[in-house]
Amino acid sequence: MTAVDREFDVIVWGATGFTGRLVAEYLLEQYGTGRELRWAMAGRNREKLEGVRGGLGPGAVGIPLITADSHNPESLRSMVERTSVICSTVGPFARHGSELVAACAASGTDYCDITGEVQWVRKMIDAHEDTARKTGARIVHCCGFDSIPSDLGTLFTHRQMQSLHGGPCESIKFRVRRMKGTFSGGTVASLLNALDEAREDRDARRTMGNPYGLNPEGEQQGPDGPDQRKPAWDPDVNSWTAPFVMAAINTRVVRRSNALCGYPYGKTFRYEEAVMTGRGPGGWARAVSMTAALGGFLVAASIGPARTLLNKLFLPQPGEGPDADARERGFFDIVLVGKRGADSIVTRVRADRDPGYGATSRMLGESAVCLAKDNLDTAGGSWTPASCMGDKLIRRLETSAGMSFELQENR
Ligand SMILES: NC(=O)c1ccc[n+]([C@@H]2O[C@H](COP(=O)([O-])OP(=O)(O)OC[C@H]3O[C@@H](n4cnc5c(N)ncnc54)[C@H](OP(=O)(O)O)[C@@H]3O)[C@@H](O)[C@H]2O)c1
Structure with missing residues (x-):
């Protein structure tokens, strides 16, 4: 049939x-x-x-x-x-x-x-x-949300660079400019499960730690290193930036797309993701606190009693998530900065609902x-x-x- x-x-x-x-x-x-x-x-x-x-x-x-x-x-x-x-x-x-x-x-x-x-x-x-x-x-x-805005946003940015400047981008930075939304219980359960697997399974840990971990066998190398782990100033978007939790999957998907299509973005293409937190001391302080909050969550979720407490007091349970009003008030606004030699373009990917749901x-x-x-x-x-x-x-x-x-x- x-x-x-x-x-x-x-x-x-x-x-x-x-x-x-x-x-x-x-x-x-x-x-x-x-x-x-x-x-x-x-x-x-x-x-x-x-x-x-x-x-x-x-x-x-x-x-x-x-x-x-x-x-x-x-x-x-x-x-x-x-x-x-x-x-x-x-x-x-x-x-x-x-x-x-x-x-x-x-x-x-x-x-x-x-x-x-x-x-x-x-x-x-x-x-x-x-x-x-x-x-x-x-x-x-x-x-x-992982990983369509990254994967299709990258494809779109390359297409724009190609038609404006005659070739693909040599690098793309994906920056979450603004975003409003929360987690559901199912997402929390998946994140906690992935942490458990990383602790217990060496192969899983190795895949997660490899920037090219989803590429075909024999094609798992390239110029990109680990995802951003600390606050950093980004002059291309004129903002402080913090690590983006979804980068762990999104960057791997984008690199796999490049490999599966025969490297239309080039074998030396570089790709990374982060969240923008603004300029000045306020932007720096937000980048530091977001980095600390993410690190704190990952540590707490890896320690039995702290995880139980976190789960009981703060995290939604399977089947729970943001209500209709929160979903409608939610949105995301992402920019991608593509570079090719001295040329540079900025594209934007947006949605009029909360990212996760x-x-x-x-x-x-x-x-x-x-x-x-x-x-x-x-x-x-x-x-x-x-x-x-x-x-x-x-x-x-x-x-x-x-x-x-x-x-x-x-x-
Ligand atoms: N990529 C993204 O952006 C994104 C966004 C949101 C969610 N997610 C992921 O999507 C997944 C679901 O999230 P959620 O919030 O919708 O979770 P959820 O509300 O807990 O729903 C889970 C579903 O799985 C079903 N299920 C569980 N065990 C089953 C089994 N043995 N056989 C058949 N069905 C079974 C449940 O059925 P019952 O109703 O019968 O229990 C329910 O329909 C999570 O892995 C989450 O990480 C990803």
């Missing part, structure tokens, strides 16, 4: 979770039911799925529901064979996602997710890339629709958003998902 013969274009896996429900809400609002997009909601608990569907309003009555379990391969196989694309929000992915990727790779089903877990993505590439190449399944991780659910939803509908000429294998969907996904995000990619300055 080919993907076009399948009953559904897209199945949203994890529709009962915080982010999965938002993806379903977005697809319903954008595509309705049973019209141009044939889609279904799936999870492990039928009653909970019915509750979520009921909460989406009368327009949702026709959405088919499917049950399966992350750790029951037979149930996963019969689910994935019914659809062209699986879009997954069931995390922590390292705990609940591996059997699903295996089922998609084996059955030639396209797959996208919102993991930010570098060590798990590496494992999935190593375990399933060959099978996916044979069956034609396109496996695309990291289709949320409002914007992420739209990015994931559009990635799934792009895989299902856009006649991509990408073969089966393990891809990144830019290398698999590139300009087609940028267009979708701009047209439907409240995101923009613009040239801001040509210096």
Whole structure:
């Protein structure tokens, strides 16, 4: 059976979770039911799925529901064979996602997710890339805030440099200028799980510590070093900067895109990410306190009793996250400074919802629709958003998902 013969274009896996429900809400609002997009909601608990569907309003009555379990391969196989694309929000992915990727790779089903877990993505590439190449399944991780703004923002910046100055950027700095949003319980659980794996598993630690850890075997070297760990002044954006927690996954995804596409950005291309904190003593103080807060969180989360306290008192639990009002008031505003010789350009990537949930659910939803509908000429294998969907996904995000990619300055 080919993907076009399948009953559904897209199945949203994890529709009962915080982010999965938002993806379903977005697809319903954008595509309705049973019209141009044939889609279904799936999870492990039928009653909970019915509750979520009921909460989406009368327009949702026709959405088919499917049950399966992350750790029951037979149930996963019969689910994935019914659809062209699986879009997954069931995390922590390292705990609940591996059997699903295996089922998609084996059955030639396209797959996208919102993991930010570098060590798990590496494992999935190593375990399933060959099978996916044979069956034609396109496996695309990291289709949320990590790492679409980085990966597509870099592609867009290169395109601008190419058309203005005749070649790709030699380096790009990704700078979070402003951002408003919070974590959900699922994200916290994934971050804590990754810390545990880094402590217990030498290979995971090695992958996480390698700036080129997601590149194909034999191509894991280049000019970039570790991610920024301290406050630093950046004259290119005229601001102090602090480490960006998502750099650990985003930078690896951007470098993998370059490698998978045959190095269109060049083999000496340099890429890094940080958060802008402003000028003067205030900007410096914010950079220092953000660095200290991130370091403090990572230390506390690694020590048993401190983690328990943190979890109990401050962190959201699985299923919890920012309310509708907070998601609508949220946004992100990112600039990318690209350089080529004496030429330099600044591009801007923005979204009108909070990064982690409002914007992420739209990015994931559009990635799934792009895989299902856009006649991509990408073969089966393990891809990144830019290398698999590139300009087609940028267009979708701009047209439907409240995101923009613009040239801001040509210096
Ligand atoms: N990349 C990004 O920007 C980004 C943004 C947001 C979230 N995330 C990631 O997305 C993931 C989900 O986050 P969330 O906040 O939505 O989490 P959540 O609310 O805890 O939802 C988790 C989902 O997984 C399901 N699940 C758990 N174990 C399962 C099993 N054995 N079989 C089937 N389903 C199972 C849960 O089902 P039940 O409802 O039945 O418990 C629920 O639907 C996390 O890994 C998070 O890090 C990434």
